[in-house]
Amino acid sequence: MAVVFQKPHALTDVPMHYCPGCTHGIIHRLVAEVIDELGIEGRTIGIAPVGCSVMAYNYFNCDMIEAAHGRAPAVATGVKRANPDEHIVFTYQGDGDLASIGMAETVHAAARNENITIIFINNAIYGMTGGQMAPTSLPGQVTQTSPYGRDVKACGYPIRVCETLSELDGPEYLARVTVNNVKNVNNAKKAIKKAFQNQIDGKGFSLVEVLSSCPTNWGMTPQKALQWIDEKMIPYYPLGVYKDRSAKEESAQ
Amino acid sequence: MSTKQMLFSGFGGQGILFAGKFIAYKGLIEEKQVSWLPSYGPEMRGGTASCSVIVSDDPVGSPIVSKPDVLVAMNLPSLDRFEASVAPGGMIFADSTLIERKVARDDVKVFYIPATRLAGENGMPTLANMIIVGKILKELNEFDEDAINAALKKVISAKHADMMEVNLKAMRIGAEN
C-alpha cells in the first residue's frame, strides 16, 4: 500500500494543545515539511516564544529552546553565533511576542541582518492569555482589553511588521502570507522554504509573517474565522513580498 | 619596609593618568607591590583628572590615596583641593607655569617646576607631566635610567616606540631643574 500522507519527520508524534480551527497546526506542519525537504533537522535549533506556541518545543523533533517573552531573536542570535556554520536557527513567535514586548529584539536582529529565520504568527490577538488586544489588533476590533473596539485615539494603530522592517537596510527577506485556503497554504510553504534556504545560503534575516486565525478568541467558527482573514485582515495587512534583496540584486544585473 | 602613597592631579589631557601609570610600572619592574586607581567618570572628559598610585614593599591594602606622601598638582584646582591632605613631611610638586600661588603648608617639602613652560621651550608640549615625573624621581633618589627605560617600554606601545627617547629627555629636564 502506498503512503500518500504522513507526519513530517521533523514533527513529534504527540497531540498538539491548540484549539480546534487554529492555524498553528498548519504552520507547524509547513515548517516541519520544509525542514524535512531541506534535510536540516539534525542541525536545526528552534526557539519557542511566550504565547500560544510556548510549547512548540514539544512538537518539533529538532533541538528546541523556550525563550523569555519577546526575546527569541536575541536567543536565536546567541545560538546562531555559537556555531554559525552548523546551526540553522528559527524562531516561532506570535504578534504580542514579536511586535510588542519583543519589538526591539526584532528590529535589531533585522538591522543586523542576523542570519536566522523568523516565523511570525499574526492573529491580531493575545491567544494564550485569553484574548487581549495585540499590537496587530485591527482598529475597532473587540477584545477583552478593548471591549468597545480598538480606539486608535487611545491605543494607537496596529503595527504592520513587514512594512516597518522593510524600511531597514538590514533584512534579506520579508514576506506576508496566510493559510486560510489551499492556494494560500501552498504559497506560505514556498515563502517559509525560501526563508530557510536563505539562511542555509548565508543570506541573512528572513521573516515570514503568517496571517493566522484565532476562532476561540475572535468568537467565531473556524470557517468564519478563515473568512475574516480575507475580509478584514488582508485589506489591512496585504499579502506579498516586502523585501527580497537577492532577487532585487539579480534582476538589477 | 616602605610605602609611598602618591596622588597625581590636573586637567584631563595633561597626561596625569599616564604619569601615574609610568610610576606604577617602574615600581613593578623594581619588584615592588603597586596599585593605580584613576578617578573616572565625566571629569575624564576635560575636567579634573586624578589617580592614586601606591608603591610599597608590602601588599597594598586600600588602593585609595587619601593622605599622599607625594602630591603632584598640575593646576590650581588640584592644589586647592589636595594641599591639605598631604601627609606631614610629604612632598608637593607643583607646575608653577599654571599655578601662581605658593603652597601655604610649612610641614611639607614643596617643589615648584615650570613644567608647562619647559615642555613648550623644549618642543615637547605634551610632556609637562613627564618633566615633573623626572623631578619626583630625582628627589626620591630613584632616577635610574635602566628602570626608567624598562618602564617606558611597558607604558608606550610598540606603535609609538619613537616616543621613548623624548619621554626620557623630558624626565632628564625635570631632574635637572
Added chain:
Amino acid sequence: MAEKVLMKGNEAIAEAALHAGCRHYFGYPITPQTEIAAYMAKRMPKIGGTFLQAESEIAAINMVYGVASAGYRVMTSSSSPGISLKGEGLSYLAGADLPALVVNVQRGGPGLGGIQPSQSDYFQATRGGGHGDYHMIVLAPASVQEMAELTIKGFELADTYRMTSMILADGTMGQMMEPVALDLEVKPAPAKPWATNGTKLQREHNIVNSLSLVPDELEQLNFARYERYRTVEENVVMYEEYMMEDADICIAAFGIAARVSKNAINEARRQGIKVGMIRPITLWPFPKEVFRRAADHVKTFISVELSMGQMIEDVRLATECRAPVLLCNRVGGMIPSPEQVLETIQNVVKNGGAN
C-alpha cells in the same frame, strides 16, 4: 610564574575569560565596566570569537542564554542598573539550569544612581536578582589578580553546577590597575549532553526550557535544584581569614571594603587591639561556618560595607546573634576610609565591646 603585567580589573576579567575559553561576549555600554566590552571588541574578532554590542541589556542576557543553550562558555557584563534589566534573563538561566558568567561592576543606586563604587547590589546578587527560587554563585574579588582568577573559577563552577556565576565587583575593582599573572590553570569544560546544538539525527531532541505548568512537577524541579545548591554550599565556600586567631573584634568585609579594612586592622594591631577580618570570597554560598566558629571567641563583629547594611544580615544569621554586629558604611559612591574603620574599632574597645 609568568611575567606580571599591570592591568585594570575590568581588563583582567576580559583576558581571563578568553583564557577560560569564552568566545562569546554580549554587552551594552555602561560605566564603570565598559573596558570589558572594549577589550572584547578588540580581541574577539582576532581569535574567531563573537563580540556583539546588543541593543539592550535584556537582549544581551538573552543572547547569553542562546549561547549557553548551545553548550558554549559565554558571558556578559554590566553595572547595577543594567543588572536589574538582566534580572529576567538571570531567572530564566536559573530556570533552564544553564551555565553562564555575569559580571556586575557595581555603582551607587538605587535608580540611575551614580557611577562611583558601591556594594549595594549584595541583596540582588545573593538572593538571585530575578523572580523565583534560585541562587547564583556570587564571587567577590578584592584584587585585580582575583578579578582574573575568579573569572576562570566562575566559568568552571557554572559548568560544574549548571548555574550562573556572578562576579560582584565594584567601580574601584574595575578601574584600578595592579600587577596580575595570567598563567592560570583552566579546567576544560565538561561534556554537555543536554545542549541544544543539533540532534545530528542521532539522539532525541534536547529541550532547554524553564516552563513547567504542572505544579508537582515544578515543585520537584525546585527540590532537585536546591539539592544541587546544597552540594554547592558544601563544596564551593571560599573566604580569607586575616589575623583571626586571637581576635576579639572581627571585621566582615568583601571587595574594596576588605582592602580598606586591612589598613585599619594593621593600624589597630599596632595599637594593641586584637582585631581580625573574615573576608567572604563567595557571597553565595556565604561562609557561614567560619563566622559561626568565630563567634566562639569574637566579642563584636563589624560589617564594613558600601551599602546601607546588606551583608550584615548574613553575618547576623551566621553568628546566630551571639555577638553584636555593628555596621561601618558609606554609600552613594563614597568609600569608608581606613580612619573611619579604625575609629569604629576604637569605639568598640572604648565601649567595652572587645573584652
